Amino acid sequence: MRIYVTSIFVEDQDRAEKFYTDVLGFRVKNNIPLGENRWLTVVSREDPEGTELLLEPGDHRAVKPYKDALVADGIPAHSFQVGSLDAEWKRLVGAGVSFVQEPLDAGSVRMAVFDDTCGNLIQLIEMVDPATEQS
Template sequence: MRIYVTSVLVDDQAKALKFYTDKLGFILKHDIPVGEHRWLTVVSKEQPEGTELLLEPGAHPAVQPFKDALVKDGIPATSFQVQDLNAEFARLRELGVVFTLEPMDAGSVRMAVLDDTCGNLIQLVEMKQELPA
């Protein structure tokens, strides 16, 4: 068994697609109309056949209070791994991405947290050392 798709709840699918592709560098995998929304997934350029990230519409009434609580408490909705956190931080900052937490050491990782402009905080993680299997 493997993870096929995971999701992040977004306020606006079109805005999310632009941010996740133009800023974060993911590539569009699927864009299929489903009623008033879309089955809209992106994947890593490094793993185009890997796990898909569904930019899921946050239309359910429970979504906004949930997302608001996470953001208020500084809790990321999801986490993405990068090879060089400092380089990625500089690249994204140059593109105007807002960080709520600048790169810092956290045990076996370095991490930073950004605002995805769609109602979520996203954590970026660089592994400082390989974790045991």
């Protein structure tokens, strides 16, 4: 068993598509009209057959309180792994992305958290090689 699709609630699918593709670098996998919305998924350019992220319309009445509570408590909706946190952080800051947590060491990972412009906080994670950690 493996994860095929996971979703993130977004306020505006057009804005989310632009941010997740143009800024973060994902590519659209599915873009299927469904009434007023779309079945809109993106995938990593590095793993186009990997897990799809559904940019799900957040119009259900439970979504806004849920997202507001997560953001208020500083809890990221998702985590994305990167090879070099510092390089990705610099690239995204250069693209105008707003970080609520700059890169920091957290044991076996380095992490940072940004605002996805769609009502979510997203965590970036770089795995740290324990052999290279200094005591």
